[in-house]
Amino acid sequence: MGVAEELEGMAIRYAHQAIELDKQGKKDEAATAYQKAVENLLKLVQIQPDYHLNKIYIQRINVYKTRIKNLQGLWLERPQDREDAVEGGVDDVE
Amino acid sequence: MLRRSDRTVSPNQLILQTLTELTKQYSKLESITVNLRERDRYLFGICKLSLEKGMKERATIYANEVAEVRKTLSVLCSTKLTMEKAIVRLETVKEVCPTLDELRGLYGDVKNVLKLLTDVMPTIGPEVDALNNLVTEILSTTQVGSVSPIEPIVVKDAATEAILQEAAGTIEEELMRKIPEPPMTAAAPSFHKISKPMISLTTNGAEVYKDTAEVGSLTNNQHSELAPKNSNSLSEELILDYIYRHKGEMDIAQCSGELGMPQNEVMNTLDLLITKGKIKIEQG
Numbered sequence: 138m139g140v141a142e143e144l145e146g147m148a149i150r151y152a153h154q155a156i157e158l159d160k161q162g163k164k165d166e167a168a169t170a171y172q173k174a175v176e177n178l179l180k181l182v183q184i185q186p187d188y189h190l191n192k193i194y195i196q197r198i199n200v201y202k203t204r205i206k207n208l209q210g211l212w213l214e215r216p217q218d219r220e221d222a223v224e225g226g227v228d229d230v231e
Numbered sequence: 232m233l234r235r236s237d238r239t240v241s242p243n244q245l246i247l248q249t250l251t252e253l254t255k256q257y258s259k260l261e262s263i264t265v266n267l268r269e270r271d272r273y274l275f276g277i278c279k280l281s282l283e284k285g286m287k288e289r290a291t292i293y294a295n296e297v298a299e300v301r302k303t304l305s306v307l308c309s310t311k312l313t314m315e316k317a318i319v320r321l322e323t324v325k326e327v328c329p330t331l332d333e334l335r336g337l338y339g340d341v342k343n344v345l346k347l348l349t350d351v352m353p354t355i356g357p358e359v360d361a362l363n364n365l366v367t368e369i370l371s372t373t374q375v376g377s378v379s380p381i382e383p384i385v386v387k388d389a390a391t392e393a394i395l396q397e398a399a400g401t402i403e404e405e406l407m408r409k410i411p412e413p414p415m416t417a418a419a420p421s422f423h424k425i426s427k428p429m430i431s432l433t434t435n436g437a438e439v440y441k442d443t444a445e446v447g448s449l450t451n452n453q454h455s456e457l458a459p460k461n462s463n464s465l466s467e468e469l470i471l472d473y474i475y476r477h478k479g480e481m482d483i484a485q486c487s488g489e490l491g492m493p494q495n496e497v498m499n500t501l502d503l504l505i506t507k508g509k510i511k512i513e514q515g
Contacts, residue, residue: 145409149409149410155413156414159413162495178410188285189282189285190283193403194410197412200413
């Protein structure tokens with residue numbers, strides 16, 4: 138299996154995991170999983186910059202980043218979560 | 232093949248003979264169509280795979296072939312239709328009017344059909360002898376030793392482009408499906424507008440939706456927990472269906488068990504439905 142396939146597979150696994158956690162209301166864990174999916178997708182785009190399906194990967198990266206922001210927004214509504222976010226929140230990857 | 236010069240055969244027998252022959256050829260066409268459709272799928276798969284791997288030229292070659300296969304399929308389909316027409320006509324003639332005049336007209340149709348058939352499938356058209364002669368002629372004029380390397384001809388016509396686009400679209404769709412979309416965040420519902428009675432809501436455990444004031448306090452305390460995470464219309468449909476099936480009665484625990492949905496999600500979906508004005512709650 139090539140690096141690209143491996144990265145894609147990992148990104149997909151993290152994305153599914155994130156969505157599952159998101160559905161269960163585990164926001165911080167979901168955000169972390171989304172972040173890992175984003176990182177893998179970014180690596181995928183970087184290693185094959187001319188790949189014609191990169192637009193799909195980039196679209197998904199943006200969607201996941203938006204979701205992470207939304208989840209962080211929800212955290213900030215609760216004081217205890219705000220503290221959590223400050224201590225170990227998910228950084229936004231640009 | 233039919234022996235049209237055979238004058239001893241009666242018109243009825245001739246019709247039967249023709250029908251048998253036509254049906255036989257029709258079945259052959261049918262099986263060829265199935266095979267070609269299979270081949271179309273196979274070639275399209277390779278085209279898609281090549282496109283996925285960035286081998287555009289290879290993909291184009293396969294797209295060309297797919298276009299050819301599809302053209303042949305279209306010819307086959309029209310031929311089948313013509314044959315069907317002839318078969319139906321022959322059956323009618325056989326049943327209703329077995330006169331020689333009708334038969335003469337039909338011969339024209341059958342001849343046309345056979346000509347069409349010969350165009351599409353040389354093997355079933357002419358006599359086997361004629362075919363043998365043709366093959367012998369081809370063999371005698373072909374030199375095996377002087378075969379030049381086959382160069383792939385990459386033709387890009389509209390049909391090929393369309394197939395390439397179709398393949399690209401399929402790849403994108405598959406990839407979009409593979410990398411899932413997160414649940415969409417819906418706007419937080421207004422919990423203060425629950426006033427008009429519409430459905431009766433009861434729970435086995437804590438009476439979450441007992442009255443408006445209680446809902447209000449729940450909102451204040453557990454807003455982030457209850458804030459709907461998505462506008463999943465399937466959940467909404469399921470909940471609405473549950474409400475209709477239970478004649479407006481909502482038991483959250485029972486609903487949760489019946490739909491295999493967490494109680495939290497049931498409540499979130501109920502909030503969404505209230506916000507959208509699809510349901511209203513009254514005291515259970």
